[in-house]
Amino acid sequence: MADRVYSVSEFNKIVKGYLEENPVLQEFFLKGELSGVNYYRSGHLYFTLKDSKCQVKCAAFSYKYKRIPEDLKEGDSVKIFGDVGFYENRGDFQILVRHIEKEDKIGELYRKLEEVKKSFEEKGYFSPLYKKPLPKYPKSVGVVTSLNGAALHDIINTARKRMKNIDIYVYPAKVQGPGAAEEIVKGIETLDKIDEIDFIVAGRGGGSIEDLWAFNEEKVALAFFNCKKPIISAVGHEIDFLLSDLTADIRAATPTQSMEIAVPVRSDIESMLENKKKYLDSLIKSKIEKSRKELENLENSFALKNFSRYIDDCREEVVSREKELQRALKIFLERKRQELILKTEKIININPLSTLSRGYSITRKNNIILKDTSSLKEGDEITTNLYNGTVISTVKEIK
Secondary structure, eight states: OOOOOHHHHHHHHHHHHHHHOGGGGGEEEEEEEEEEEOTTTTSSEEEEEOOOSSSEEEETTGGGGGGGOOOOOOOEEEEEEEEEETTTTTTTTEEEEEEEEOOOOOHHHHHHHHHHHHHHHHHHHOOOOGOOOOSOSSSSEEEEEESSHHHHHHHHHHHHHHHHTTTEEEEOOOOSSSSSHHHHHHHHHHTTOTTOOEEEEEEEEEOHHHHHHGGSSSSHHHHHHHHOEEEEESOSSSOOOOOOHHSSSSSEEEHHHHHHHHSSOOHHHHHHHHHHHHHHHHHHHHHHHHHHHHHHHHSSSHHTTHHHHHHHHHHHHHHHHHHHHHHHHHHHHHHHHHHHHHHHHHHHOOHHHHHHHHOOEEEETTTEEEEESOOOOTTTTEEEEETTEEEEEEEOOOO
16 A cells, blocks of 8 residues: 555645534534533633543534523533534644533532422421521631631621630531531531530531522531531522521521621620619619618608607606506506405305304205205104204104
């Protein structure tokens, strides 16, 4: 076979014809992940489509007229429709893109998220009954976030502006991408064991929903729920609630807002204490003034000024009443003595012995007093009581 020698131009022309005329390499679909996305002012879009092993250059000329999305970014999964193209001058091989369709990976994630939400709600994980209140006057805060993000800077600056002497414990963690969920969970669990920490904030700055998705992970939401200390979910977004927002004790729209919610302003506390001090001082002074006036009124009262005279009058009253009581008692005793004498004389007069002393006697038969002779007969034994003795007789004759 004779050696074939081509010029570069000839060779590239042959390759271009072979590639662009081959029906297998025309009007096909290709799936992959975007990299190096560049939208040019000329209206052209350039990017690289890759998988785990290989990559290919792509170009979408006049992309706006082809209704190609204008928000494509690094890492997006897409399906493209196009043809193989070959640029002769540079010898570049690329895909000439006619259409781009985003893969709905995030839609699948949302479906799984809704399942987890339903399960959590049934278990009561979102219930206000489980929400712990934040400490009123915290001395320290634990923060789980990235060391490289603006969130940590915002948290520290806001906290120190409000309470310059507050202690801040930081657990550096990835907040997006592979391994982020595990690091966030580890950070929450670690800070939760430190006694000195009063409450915890876990979060990050804003981003796409894909960037924020670690806070929608089931394991992260459970770490928020199981945290024994009060915990704030502080992810920089305001439209949708992430799963961590629902299981945390407090949800803050941004990392900055988390400190505005949880850390009081020192000057406000000092002002409040000063106002309370003034109120108490006023209350005490008012009480003292009231007591002083009451004391003055007592000192100036007629009763207090004439107290000794009042005591003397009371003493005279006591003596007078004592004399009246003695007089009344003497009259009372004399009356009772006379009554006793009369009752004694009466008793004496009705005493049978008194009657007997005047010459009378009492006769009994069978211990029954005889009032007449109707119950006597000759031979009966009778007993006669005299003043100074008793006579026992036998009846001989009844007249």
